[in-house]
Amino acid sequence: MPSRDEMQSYYAARAPYYDDVYDKPERREDIAFLKSHLPAVFAGRKVLEIACGTGYWTQHIAPAAAAMTATDAVAQPLDLARGRPGVGAVRFALADAYDLPESLGTFDAAFAGLWLSHVPVERRNEFLSSLHRHLAPGAKVVLIDNSEVQLKDFPIAERDAHGNTWQMRRLKDGTMHRVLKNFPSRAELEAMIAGFGVRPAYQDLQNFWLLEYEAA
Template sequence: MSASAHEMKSYYAGRAAYYDDVYNKPERQADIAFLREFLPERLAGRHVLEVACGTGYWSQHIAAQAASYLATDGVAEPLEFAKQRPHVDPQRCMIADVYALPASLGSFDGAFAGLWFSHVAAECTSRDD
């Protein structure tokens, strides 16, 4: 693991208790209310993989309607919060590297990656073609 990847994991491990503060901001309430309805409806009945689930804020809403749900994160600390959410099966929460998910996870016909895209390293998003 690179030094920057290690630093990022340490940062998110230390911030796990504060992750959900973003969902309490008054200016975000309308969007969050919309997404709480929209996402579960779109993923209802699907076999869903969530990458970078964090504390499971979205997991609890989507898992309630999904046929199956696997919540993954690269850091253990936020996963402990996710495991305590309603509708989230602690046995279906795991530490995983989103860039190297094992084939043994099976197949999925739905996926969710909430705030993850803002954390993708620039070198992972550039294209040579």
């Protein structure tokens, strides 16, 4: 079982009301697009989801996928994901994105929503190496994450020499948390996947960015 870091404690505590982020009116149009786009991309594929959280995207992708395994390193959100409608056939697994166990198997598609922004710059390669050990050549990979619009809610509080940025976030119980949250540019994302994939396709939505590519 993965050991828990500061961010994992934050997501464990936030799990019961995490889905509030999907109720923000300004995100409505992007979410409607993603709810139809993602199932179309993953239709008929065997999908590995990384950091699935409460399963918000799992519930929309799973009905279109041939099979789906959804993973997260934290038990609390994963338990909520298991209770979603439409996920009866999904295999859920507690797994660290940096050290995905061999037992997960091999996939021809992968998805990670709002995860890459939490990966330290110096660990991106480690994460992608872990993910790609489970992907067949040609596997379709989709990453989505917050654009800088999110900074209006949580401005950057700290920055380090690697280029990582942190936000200070208060939970409903009043506790403050220092959360790593990065906002990679399109060029940074394309350079990041260069050794792992081909045919990158990047899109800026109003509140999110979307990167799709094929495993090399």
